[in-house]
């Protein structure tokens with residue numbers, strides 16, 4: 001689908017909203033309002049927003065855990081309110097404040113999120129199986145990191161998705177790091193996309209910091225899956241600006257990642273580079289950029305207020321949640 | 326004696342055993358950095374071939390540990406969070422636990438599976454569990470749960486020297502807690518309970534973080550009731566004799582466990598008390614454990630995990 005001017009502006013706007021929500025969530029964690037952990041998504045907004053923009057609302061989505069997947073959901077049309085409230089442990093959150101950072105948004109096809117890296121492979125395989133059985137041309141966008149690609153579950157799921165020709169787009173957010181461990185010590189090749197060949201599915205590498213490159217690659221894979229062509233693998237080369245999780249050391253093994261190194265990564269910033277491109281093309285003007293930022297700031301204030309004002313869940317809720325009627 | 330933190334005590338035990346026996350090595354994710362600090366600094370001294378950082382491949386970590394243990398190495402496999410060990414249950418609960426038994430009893434599988442367990446940090450359902458019961462349930466595997474720096478160090482050293490598979494679960498909320506340990510080398514044997522506080526009215530059995538709760542409560546209630554606190558330290562082997570002896574003296578027992586109540590360690594220990602000391606009991610044994618729900622994050626956690634007040638209530642219940 002050719003993207004119209006409004007579509008491009010929306011992509012930019014959604015990246016800005018994702019970044020600002022990320023900053024707000026970091027602040028919330030620092031202030032002790034966000035429960036548990038936060039794994040910042042700064043640097044992968046283009047991948048999240050650009051890939052999810054290729055989806056229908058009823059497509060299944062397993063977003064990558066950077067930013068706890070919110071960039072993907074924003075790309076699919078959600079706002080940040082239920083996300084933040086969930087992280088605050090409020091009953092207005094996506095999962096009544098009982099899930100925290102592993103929330104789900106079933107209405108948006110995001111049926112779950114896991115504490116265990118690598119569980120996305122077999123579970124989203126099941127979503128793909130269901131999509132094929134149901135026959136409504138739904139697809140699954142199943143994301144994982146370079147670190148996640150080291151799980152054995154990847155191979156079981158890749159194999160079956162290919163054998164069963166399931167409508168799954170496997171999307172790897174390769175930011176070169178898995179917690180404190182660089183990919184060079186965990187994978188013997190340069191490109192994770194090469195794994196696709198072993199399962200007779202297409203595998204491509206894209207610049208994950210370029211939202212248009214992401215959009216085009218994912219759109220092609222989604223079209224193929226919807227048309228019954230089976231799974232594909234896309235590897236997006238991205239960057240992780242911050243430490244693995246807020247408050248954890250920013251190290252590669254035991255060596256601190258230098259400021260210069262991070263500054264180098266930020267030169268490819270998906271939001272900045274896309275803005276410059278759209279300004280050049282005349283799709284955006286400086287005034288429009290300011291307006292988008294201003295609106296995003298207002299939305300953030302409202303999102304925070306919504307979460308703060310919401311009550312926590314009642315303990316009696318636990319018994320309702322444990323078994324289905 | 327010297328003062329040391331719980332997590333430093335683990336690191337010290339590892340360092341001493343790595344130094345003592347070149348067959349010992351550590352393997353796991355991000356262990357050179359050390360997510361909880363238990364393996365931090367070891368790579369400097371022992372190098373990356375003995376402090377092996379791995380990909381996110383729990384099955385391979387456990388398998389590599391079990392396989393190399395069968396040939397005479399003594400690996401310590403680290404799983405970061407105890408919750409992540411479920412991924413490797415085939416290697417842990419089938420291979421490590423059963424293969425000596427299945428294969429003539431000639432093989433040794435001297436492997437340690439270590440991980441940080443426990444709640445009270447608000448980390449949610451898949452990062453807060455204390456899954457001791459699965460291991461306690463499975464014949465062929467030992468399970469150790471230290472509550473103090475002294476025990477953390479001594480039990481780790483014994484676990485590494487044990488010729489069987491040992492699961493070593495240390496508590497995340499105790500990492501920075503401090504205690505005294507001897508300057509010189511010592512071991513804490515598996516299967517020997519420790520009386521953490523003497524008392525005469527109630528026997529309170531607890532492990533890990535619950536021992537700290539129990540100690541505070543015993544102090545708080547000391548004018549009303551004299552509580553004897555017994556920390557089994559290893560749940561398999563379980564030193565039931567020390568527990569029974571205490572119950573024979575006090576006539577009352579409260580058993581505390583952070584794991585899910587249903588089929589947990591507290592069930593097993595309570596039942597053994599009933600079987601072995603029924604005639605001495607002046608009141609039904611009370612069990613305090615996590616309610617039968619997943620553990621929610623943040624403040625909601627307190628509605629599931631055992632709270633100090635629950636222990637106080639149980640003590641009052643047995644006192645009548």
Ligand SMILES: Cc1ncc(C[n+]2csc(CCOP(=O)(O)OP(=O)(O)O)c2C)c(N)n1
Pocket residue numbers: 065066115116117118144145146147148149173175177178179240244354381383405409412
């Ligand atoms: C099964 C399992 N092992 C380990 C972890 C701890 N952990 C959480 S995220 C992470 C790194 C993931 O790296 P990657 O997949 O590359 O994603 P990134 O965080 O770099 O975006 C690790 C080791 C976990 N959550 N689950």
